[in-house]
Amino acid sequence: MQVHQQVSEYSDAIDLMVNMGPQHPSTHGVFRLVIWVDGERIVKVEPHIGYLHRGSEKICESEQYSQIVTLFDRLDYVGNLNNELAFCLAVEKLTETVVPERAEYIRVILCELNRIASHMLFYGVYGLDAGATTPMLYGFRERERVQELFESVTGARMMHNYIRIGGVKEDVPDDFDENVLVLLDHLKRGIDECDRLLSQNEMFLARTKGVGIITGEDALDYGVTGPALRASGVIEDVRVTDPYSIYSRFDFGIPVGSNGDCWDRYYVRVEEMRESIKIVEQAISDIPNGDISAKVRRIIRPPVGEVFVRTESPRGDLGVFLVSDGSDKPYRVKVRPPSFANLQALEYMLKDTYIADAVLVLGSIDIIMGEVDR
Amino acid sequence: MPMRESSNISSKREIKAPVVREYLDQRGENLHKILKESISDFPGAEISVSIDMVTVKIDSVQLVKICEFLKYTEKFGFDYLSCITVVDYEEDQERFEMIYHLISIRLHHKMAIKVSLPSNDPTVPSVLGVWKSADWFEREAHDLFGIEFEGRENLPPLLLYEGFEGYPGRKSYPFHDYGEW
Numbered sequence: 001m002q003v004h005q006q007v008s009e010y011s012d013a014i015d016l017m018v019n020m021g022p023q024h025p026s027t028h029g030v031f032r033l034v035i036w037v038d039g040e041r042i043v044k045v046e047p048h049i050g051y052l053h054r055g056s057e058k059i060c061e062s063e064q065y066s067q068i069v070t071l072f073d074r075l076d077y078v079g080n081l082n083n084e085l086a087f088c089l090a091v092e093k094l095t096e097t098v099v100p101e102r103a104e105y106i107r108v109i110l111c112e113l114n115r116i117a118s119h120m121l122f123y124g125v126y127g128l129d130a131g132a133t134t135p136m137l138y139g140f141r142e143r144e145r146v147q148e149l150f151e152s153v154t155g156a157r158m159m160h161n162y163i164r165i166g167g168v169k170e171d172v173p174d175d176f177d178e179n180v181l182v183l184l185d186h187l188k189r190g191i192d193e194c195d196r197l198l199s200q201n202e203m204f205l206a207r208t209k210g211v212g213i214i215t216g217e218d219a220l221d222y223g224v225t226g227p228a229l230r231a232s233g234v235i236e237d238v239r240v241t242d243p244y245s246i247y248s249r250f251d252f253g254i255p256v257g258s259n260g261d262c263w264d265r266y267y268v269r270v271e272e273m274r275e276s277i278k279i280v281e282q283a284i285s286d287i288p289n290g291d292i293s294a295k296v297r298r299i300i301r302p303p304v305g306e307v308f309v310r311t312e313s314p315r316g317d318l319g320v321f322l323v324s325d326g327s328d329k330p331y332r333v334k335v336r337p338p339s340f341a342n343l344q345a346l347e348y349m350l351k352d353t354y355i356a357d358a359v360l361v362l363g364s365i366d367i368i369m370g371e372v373d374r
Numbered sequence: 375m376p377m378r379e380s381s382n383i384s385s386k387r388e389i390k391a392p393v394v395r396e397y398l399d400q401r402g403e404n405l406h407k408i409l410k411e412s413i414s415d416f417p418g419a420e421i422s423v424s425i426d427m428v429t430v431k432i433d434s435v436q437l438v439k440i441c442e443f444l445k446y447t448e449k450f451g452f453d454y455l456s457c458i459t460v461v462d463y464e465e466d467q468e469r470f471e472m473i474y475h476l477i478s479i480r481l482h483h484k485m486a487i488k489v490s491l492p493s494n495d496p497t498v499p500s501v502l503g504v505w506k507s508a509d510w511f512e513r514e515a516h517d518l519f520g521i522e523f524e525g526r527e528n529l530p531p532l533l534l535y536e537g538f539e540g541y542p543g544r545k546s547y548p549f550h551d552y553g554e555w
Binding site for chain 1: 393394395424425426427453454455456457459461462473475477479482484486505506507509510531532533534535542543545547549
């Protein structure tokens with residue numbers, strides 16, 4: 001951490017400019033935050049992003065539709081399957097492809113398990129941000145179980161490339177159903193254990209309750225979505241309000257917070273894992289037999305047009321905007337990454353908090369830099 | 375050493391592709407109806423449908439006015455700006471297109487606003503005063519496409535580094551001409 005002294009425009013006192021990142025252990029990737037402090041209090045922050053900018057959207061323009069799925073894996077590298085799904089849905093909407101039932105169920109099961117894995121990573125890392133090492137071990141243990149299942153189904157632990165346009169790559173292994181049921185059993189106990197371990201811990205409460213508050217109205221204005229928005233009391237979940245895939249068939253709740261502070265943002269995610277388990281349970285009990293992919297041409301040439309698809313990724317409202325000119329490559333691909341918009345609100349949340357809380361507030365938004373910078 | 379020289383072979387062929395069908399759901403139909411009634415206050419505005427998205431094309435002069443109207447009118451209530459996209463039609467139509475995707479969290483409907491900009495002077499009024507979420511999306515558009523925003527001069531780079539030359543989002547930016555290092 002470098003420390004500079006300079007005269008601030010905000011007060012007559014000499015303020016301190018603290019530079020955090022881009023290689024700071026708690027910035028969750030390469031993210032730089034410049035903080036001006038007056039004593040212990042934060043006067044102003046300035047986020048700097050772009051260290052991981054790879055021009056993904058531009059690369060998409062020179063790849064065929066079926067090749068782009070792999071690029072979407074690398075945007076949000078913790079919620080890969082949800083990202084693949086968003087792109088495939090956009091192409092399917094453009095080409096009016098009907099996905100077979102079995103593929104839809106497999107997609108939903110894997111996406112919800114992916115959400116649990118992503119939130120488990122958040123849980124572990126957030127504990128670490130607060131200064132507790134043990135939650136990290138528990139969070140990663142549970143996440144590892146999900147990753148093992150993914151490995152048995154897709155062959156990869158992170159970059160799956162499993163959800164394809166028109167369906168999925170191949171059918172699940174024979175013991176998939178039993179494996180998922182065993183996994184759910186473990187996860188249920190695991191989530192309860194994690195919840196008991198950290199949520200009501202007195203020191204954790206003292207660090208997170210009433211810190212980094214954002215109201216629902218302001219959160220919407222800043223474009224915050226996902227668990228961070230729901231923690232502020234706004235009932236919004238794309239799976240319910242603008243259902244995609246087959247989410248309208250399942251019965252699940254939307255956990256909503258009331259204060260919009262760090263603890264609410266944390267706890268909404270814990271509750272969300274429980275709701276995801278409900279979805280997976282329902283999906284695994286009525287998964288049909290049949291095809292796993294629609295008949296899709298090897299080289300896809302969608303009709304001329306534009307499509308915008310919204311999905312609920314673990315971090316919020318993930319939008320994909322596609323412009324097709326009728327050729328085998330998209331004319332323009334725009335990703336609306338949830339973390340990118342959520343990060344804008346950091347400036348608001350950090351205003352007038354203590355510098356010791358900066359890492360906790362940043363952690364509670366749960367950013368993934370691969371998605372922010374693209 | 376240029377990378378991947380043959381990447382444009384198949385898209386050079388002229389393909390007559392069909393145009394997408396429109397199918398609005400119930401919410402979309404309702405929005406289309408009430409929007410058609412109110413849009414007459416804005417001269418030059420055109421309403422159309424792109425798959426399931428109601429789209430309004432408008433002149434850049436009236437952009438802020440219609441955004442405020444759509445946000446603060448009770449029956450529209452577009453309280454959330456989802457994203458701002460720039461599409462580069464510079465090569466064959468000499469224009470850029472700005473697309474604003476709006477969503478109403480309260481009333482659960484969605485629409486898009488389109489603004490066409492001439493490629494020799496891509497300047498558009500900033501909507502930062504209407505939705506704060508426009509901030510980084512506008513800076514991104516400035517970085518990658520060189521769009522200028524009225525009321526926001528001297529935007530610092532967001533995704534690119536200081537002193538970067540050119541606009542890498544544009545179709546005209548040499549994408550495959552760099553060497554490996």
